Amino acid sequence: MTTETDAPREAAQGSTPLPLPGTRGVPRVDQDAPAQTKKDFTSDQEVRWCPGCGDYAVLAAVQGFLPDLGLRRENIVFISGIGCSSRFPYYLDTYGMHSIHGRAPAIATGLATSREDLSVWVITGDGDALSIGGNHLIHAMRRNVNLTILLFNNKIYGLTKGQYSPTSDVGSVTKSTPVGSVDRPFNPVSLALGAEATFVARTMDSDRAHLTTVLKAAAEHRGTSLVEIYQNCPIFNDGAFQLLKDRDEKRARVLHLSDGEPVRSGAEHVVVRREDGTLAVAIESEVDPASILVHDTGADDPSAAFALSRLDDGSMAHLPMGIFRAVSRPTYDDQVRAQVEGARSTAGGPASEDDLAALLRGGDTWTVG
């Protein structure tokens, strides 16, 4: 885990834990209040995803770890777009908005910028975030708004019943592509790194422990956190990630990303940096140990993280999971608020009625009568 990159130094030294950077400014539950539980975050609404949907596991994980953040429930807001996963906010007993298709990052930007005291989450899917809402997503990441974005990627349109999505593999035969899709998919992690998102990770719906660890790190990060969650759609794209779930298959296929550690699979594979600077997967015993890539989530230059994201050609032969990047950069919302605050303090505090009257008069007036 790599939260050291943006945790205040005092946090490591002091005995009382300071609010984590991502949630700094968000009111916390009283220390003597009864501990929050998963139940506190579960709304009274019946969950209506299809049986076997990967969304259930993510919901359970989120409900389960939110108490660990220690934030006041009323200061947490989930904003979603449109799609199966975007029903998520209804099932959490926090504030929430189920908005319109693709626009959740924009709505969340307005909310997060105007309210430092809120922990703002975006729930979106591959169609919502990468098709209709692509523009808002890349700009939220470019700005580094303090948002945690959970991108549920099932490589299919579920709510509209089975058309291909911008992450579907080339050749996908779906309702709208009976002879196979021809457009190349986005790799959401590559896209996020290209937009210079400051926190980019990939995890899996069925791996509760990994999911929880990654989500927690994402929440603790100040700035835009983009978490791609591979999520199974049992109805329209069942088994899309089975190779990464199957005990035997995943050993060799999944490359574990851990800060400061070599990037390696459960088998003998490691990622090496070749002489020309490119990355490749090799058998550990066959390579010069000095060439093995040691993962650095805090690298300012996103190139190595990007190269890692390109190791998978879509076949899932070697697919990195975990945190690709976690760097500390000033956030958009902090800076916007600082400008407003700065203007107010330079002028000697909040505007008075006299100040407002002076504003209305402007510089150039004349008097009649």
Add this chain to the structure above:
Amino acid sequence: MSSKPLQRLDRVVIRFAGDSGDGMQLTGDRFTSETAALGNDLSTLPNFPAEIRAPAGTLPGVSSFQLHFADHAVLTPGDRPDVLVAMNPAALKANLPDLPRGSTIIVNTDEFSKRNLAKVGYDASPVADGSLESWHVHEIALTSITVEALAEFGLTRKEKERAKNMLALGLLSWMYSRPLEGTEAFLRAKFAKAPEILEANLTALRAGYNYGETTEDFAVRFEVAPATMPPGTYRTITGNAAMALGLVTAAQRAGLPMVLGSYPITPASDILHTLSGMKRYDVTTLQAEDEIGAVGMALGASFGGALGVTSTSGPGLALKAETIGLGVSTELPLVILDIQRGGPSTGLPTKTEQSDLLQAIHGRNGESPVAVVAPQSPSDCFDIALEAVRIATTYRTPVIVLSDGYLANGSEPWRVPSLKDLPELDVDFATGPNDTDDDGAPVFHPFLRDPQTLARPWAVPGTAGLEHRIGGIEKADVTGHISYDPDNHDRMTRLRQGKIDGIADTIPDLQVEDPSGEARVLVLGWGSTYGPIAAATRLVRAAGTPVAQAHLRHLNPFPRNLGEVLRAYDHVVVPEMNLGQLALLLRGTYLVDVQSHTAVRGLPFPAADLAEVLHTAVAQTLEGVPS
């Protein structure tokens, strides 16, 4: 003091016209400020191409600024100029058709070269060939006089030439007895960091003034006495500036931080520019990635308890439609400023039009009512902004404000209001449970409405115990849970409509102005046509013909008495800068026919043309000719 005879005029219309790069807008602005300082009433019309720099010297590159000032109340920028300043042949050719014979033309002869004449299709110079005989033409070598006046300056010839607009301003200031001090102060501030450019501009300005005084070309100078205006402190203001000030004032009085989400678009961008400089008043401006992002940010901020505002023009309003619908469904306050321009599509970005009325009222999917208001003059943009905020925060609804390019860029004197005279704006946020459940325990129901206004509670994140979810899916009445129940949808649709209709309870009745009390014809307008319509009725009444005038500031809902007003007249004329959008609404709503008079020329109605329309309407009504 001048040695030349002084002649008093009651009103003057001047048009400065030149190439886009000639600084005509600045020249007009400065002349406006000088005129305002003298206490004349005034109205302005900037008119410029969408191209930042069209090819020099061509007709598409002509930029103009018209100013009407008088010793009495002014309603429009004037139909036809008394004086045209033409900085080049293109400016002359483009503006001559508007110039009545006998009026004055000042031409910059330096620019009347063979090449420049050819560019606009003149075979010979109209100044030399006698074709301008019917006008008073002053031929002045403005460019070379400027260069000569700046002979001592270590500037390039090109730099010296650029001060020619100041020379023209100096000359016109002399002609109409305007003081230079304000412009001198303005230049000092503008060029504080470029002392030589400052001195050059000041020198050119004074040289122009002195030129008027010394040349024999100008035998008299003119003065226009101050207009009689109600006592108070005045400033000049454009519609966009007034809108920005109105929003800031409303937010401050409501005790709300303001968040403007905006994407640059002509002619609305100045609102973003102005508000971005008002952070000190708790104003946050977010320049979004696109129009949809902009309104999304505003709505997100409103969800968080701020005053969410977005500013745009017609194409942007089209893009924002779905998010405005989300505002209707979530019932959150949201103010949308549509500074209309010519359409469809990109249309005429820098020209004015009123063709977004139906888009504002109906341009969303589903039954999606919003409040729509429209200012009637540049300074009324201030009051309409307050009204929009009142409606949005009281009724928890999107409100669309329909200004337009004419109001946005046009300016007029504004009596600065005293804050204590402005309406109060009180906003109440939900702070606790508002209902009880079946067991009698207190609960919060996000869609339990205020019985008076039908507004739902504004419960903002951070309020303990009121956690709830909203969104675009239909909500169950009272509880706000997702509901697909047919009866519930029917009820909610009618409740949302009823809430907007009910706003009419809080808006004033439509006032009809009919000094004679004998009018049988009513002229009814909305938005920026107020000035031209009022000027036209003034002309008609001056000719002894009674005509009544009323003007709508609330377009949805209409004032309660509108139907009654329409039925009280034998004939109703509705002038609009579209193809009859208000007329359609009036006929459909009240089953009353109206005479729709329309023009979409990108310019305000000339008052004289409207007067003609009204004369004819009155005459035909008296003769009993069916309309």
